[in-house]
Amino acid sequence: MKSNKAQYRRYTRSGWGNFFYFFFLIIFGLFSVLPIIYTICTSLKPLEEILIFPPRFFVTRPTFENYAALPKLLSNLKVPLSRYVFNSFFVSIITTVLHLFIASMAAFVLAKLKFKGSKALFMIIQFALLYNTYTLAIPQYVIFSETRIIDTYWVYILPYLPSTLGVFLMKQFIDSSIPDALLEAGRIDGAGFFRIYWQIAFPIMRPAWLTLTLFAFRDLWSMQPQGTIFSEELKMLPNIMSTISSGGIARSGSAMAATVILLIPPITIYMLTQGSVMQTMGSAGIKE
Amino acid sequence: MINLEGKIIVKLKRSKFGGNSEIRTGMIMLSPFLILFFVFTILPILSSIVLSFTTYDMIAAPKFNGFANYIKMFSADDMFPKVLRNTLVLAIITGPIGYILSFLLAWMINELNRGMRTVLSFLFYAPALSTNVYFIWQVLFSGDSYGYINSALLSLGFISEPIQWFKDANYVMVIVIVVQLWMSMGISFLANISGLQNVNPEMYEAGCIDGIRNRWAELWYITLPSMKSILLFGAVMQIQSSFSIGSVVTALAGFPSVNYSVDTLVTMLMDVGTSRYEMGYASAMSVFLFALMAVTRVVVGKLVDSIGK
Numbered sequence: 001m002k003s004n005k006a007q008y009r010r011y012t013r014s015g016w017g018n019f020f021y022f023f024f025l026i027i028f029g030l031f032s033v034l035p036i037i038y039t040i041c042t043s044l045k046p047l048e049e050i051l052i053f054p055p056r057f058f059v060t061r062p063t064f065e066n067y068a069a070l071p072k073l074l075s076n077l078k079v080p081l082s083r084y085v086f087n088s089f090f091v092s093i094i095t096t097v098l099h100l101f102i103a104s105m106a107a108f109v110l111a112k113l114k115f116k117g118s119k120a121l122f123m124i125i126q127f128a129l130l131y132n133t134y135t136l137a138i139p140q141y142v143i144f145s146e147t148r149i150i151d152t153y154w155v156y157i158l159p160y161l162p163s164t165l166g167v168f169l170m171k172q173f174i175d176s177s178i179p180d181a182l183l184e185a186g187r188i189d190g191a192g193f194f195r196i197y198w199q200i201a202f203p204i205m206r207p208a209w210l211t212l213t214l215f216a217f218r219d220l221w222s223m224q225p226q227g228t229i230f231s232e233e234l235k236m237l238p239n240i241m242s243t244i245s246s247g248g249i250a251r252s253g254s255a256m257a258a259t260v261i262l263l264i265p266p267i268t269i270y271m272l273t274q275g276s277v278m279q280t281m282g283s284a285g286i287k288e
Numbered sequence: 289m290i291n292l293e294g295k296i297i298v299k300l301k302r303s304k305f306g307g308n309s310e311i312r313t314g315m316i317m318l319s320p321f322l323i324l325f326f327v328f329t330i331l332p333i334l335s336s337i338v339l340s341f342t343t344y345d346m347i348a349a350p351k352f353n354g355f356a357n358y359i360k361m362f363s364a365d366d367m368f369p370k371v372l373r374n375t376l377v378l379a380i381i382t383g384p385i386g387y388i389l390s391f392l393l394a395w396m397i398n399e400l401n402r403g404m405r406t407v408l409s410f411l412f413y414a415p416a417l418s419t420n421v422y423f424i425w426q427v428l429f430s431g432d433s434y435g436y437i438n439s440a441l442l443s444l445g446f447i448s449e450p451i452q453w454f455k456d457a458n459y460v461m462v463i464v465i466v467v468q469l470w471m472s473m474g475i476s477f478l479a480n481i482s483g484l485q486n487v488n489p490e491m492y493e494a495g496c497i498d499g500i501r502n503r504w505a506e507l508w509y510i511t512l513p514s515m516k517s518i519l520l521f522g523a524v525m526q527i528q529s530s531f532s533i534g535s536v537v538t539a540l541a542g543f544p545s546v547n548y549s550v551d552t553l554v555t556m557l558m559d560v561g562t563s564r565y566e567m568g569y570a571s572a573m574s575v576f577l578f579a580l581m582a583v584t585r586v587v588v589g590k591l592v593d594s595i596g597k
Contacts, residue, residue: 013503021396024392024396025393025396025397025408028389028393028412029408029411029412031470032411032412032414032415032470032473033411033414035415035424035425035428035470036414036415036418036424038424038428038436039424042427051434053433053434053439054439054440054442054443055434055436055439057436102320102321102324103321105317105318105320105321106317106318106320106321106322108317109314109315109317109318110318112305113305113306113310113311113314114305114306115306115311115314115315121322124330125325127582127585128325128329128330129524129525129528130524130527130528130581130582130585131329131333131528131578131581132528132529132532134532134534134535134554135528135531135532135554135574135577135578135581136328136329136332136333136574137554137557137558137561137562137574138336138557138558138561138562138567138570138571138573138574139331139332139333139335139336139339139571139574140328140332141561141562142332142335142336142339142346142567143327143328143331143332143335145346158324158327158328159328161320161321161324162321162324162325162327162328162329164325164329165475167321183305192309192310192313193305193309193310193313193314193317194313194317197317215475218416218417224535226535226558226562227558227561227562227563228562241423245423245426249430249432249434252427255423255427256424256427259423259424263417263418266417266418267414267417270410270413270417271410274406274409274410277478277482278478278481278482278485279482280482281475281478281479281481281482281483282479282482282483282485282486282518284479284482284483284518284521285483285515285516285517285518285520285521286517286520286521286524287517287520288520288589288593
């Protein structure tokens with residue numbers, strides 16, 4: 001096998017090919033990260049450097065004063081800052097956890113149980129991947145209003161729970177990583193269908209649920225529903241950004257500092273789940 | 289003896305999950321998803337089809353009015369054609385470019401070693417993680433001379449006074465496209481990286497024996513065809529995001545944007561529905577958007593299927 005591998009690899013890239021390869025990677029790498037680096041730099045700039053003209057990209061005398069100024073800047077919000085922090089974490093964590101259970105149970109049933117209509121149901125789910133909360137906003141709004149959940153936490157939580165991406169990714173992962181034979185052992189021991197899911201399948205599905213944790217948390221963390229949440233006590237962290245940035249240029253350091261802080265949770269989760277994401281996404285294909 | 293035989297037979301019969309008690313447990317496990325999926329996805333689609341043939345203000349009961357909403361959309365509303373044009377321009381530009389980029393970059397970093405691949409995939413994916421951070425672009429393109437782009441152009445002498453980027457219909461579309469592309473290395477990018485890793489190396493070997501002599505031929509005849517299902521998944525994700533561009537637009541250009549130069553179906557829907565409460569009309573636009581996306585999905589499915597042929 002090894003010697004074969006050495007034989008077939010293969011052709012080399014021309015000089016120009018190499019040039020374009022690196023050129024392309026570098027250009028797009030810079031396009032991706034420069035705005036984020038600029039944010040971090042600006043968040044560390046003292047006021048004089050923010051007001052300097054022409055503005056410099058990098059920071060020369062880094063300081064944490066923009067971060068230190070945040071609590072005071074945010075002290076005159078309509079509700080205490082801690083409430084926004086609580087809302088963000090509460091909604092993101094509760095919804096993510098519930099979503100994981102609901103999606104993994106449904107995916108397990110769709111993957112392993114033979115019942116009438118299971119194929120059709122999965123086809124519908126696969127097609128529904130096309131529509132997200134933005135495209136469904138209007139009819140969902142009617143439903144929110146009919147069920148009287150407007151201006152409650154439910155507006156964040158309920159529509160996200162049946163997110164089709166979760167069920168889809170989990171089902172594909174089960175199909176490719178959990179063979180029936182593995183579950184058979186549990187059956188011979190007399191375990192019921194739910195126990196087999198919970199004790200055998202769920203632990204094996206770890207990469208898939210870590211992946212969903214990333215996607216769900218990312219979506220929920222940045223959620224700013226339009227027209228469905230009015231009470232300030234129910235709003236999440238992204239809403240405080242407008243309060244800070246309305247302070248104009250002098251506040252832009254603090255606005256960037258808040259931005260950097262908001263970026264930390266999703267980036268941390270990505271760092272922790274990265275390996276699992278790669279393992280899971282390989283089975284995400286749609287077959288028609 | 290009989291007992292033992294009986295047991296064996298039962299076991300053989302049950303070798304696939306599908307016994308009565310399993311079906312019952314299974315249905316209970318499926319029901320939370322099924323109920324919520326019905327209420328928040330299926331029912332919205334069905335109800336918007338019904339409501340699209342009515343006038344409905346959320347107070348009085350819906351009143352049937354035939355095709356009036358659809359007729360209004362195409363002949364009596366001067367905002368709708370603009371918004372439709374913007375939606376299509378954004379989808380046609382950011383959709384394919386974002387899609388091709390997310391494959392191309394994944395393909396390019398695929399040949400690097402594991403460490404480099406991990407670092408670069410993080411760098412490319414980082415903007416998608418910073419969903420709310422397009423605020424950065426507001427600062428970069430800020431309309432006064434402190435905006436980074438303005439000051440750079442000013443000091444290089446390209447312009448003599450700062451440009452109001454978000455107030456100028458000529459620029460605002462371009463900025464939205466740039467920002468959208470910036471965030472487009474998302475789920476499909478990750479799926480592509482992972483999918484490329486899963487292509488069976490023996491396929492490349494076989495291709496080499498069959499006379500494939502360069503990367504492009506290998507890409508077209510081996511890599512792409514063996515990733516078709518991942519490519520279709522990526523395409524679906526791309527259609528989903530490029531037709532629902534809205535919050536970026538509102539965050540950058542406000543609502544309504546200058547002369548509706550960059551408002552999309554999604555931003556107009558929100559306005560017609562949740563501030564003007566013309567739910568019948570908003571539903572008709574929603575149905576139109578659903579149909580537009582479904583048609584695109586079918587066409588793209590056919591295109592992906594023809595890869596490598």
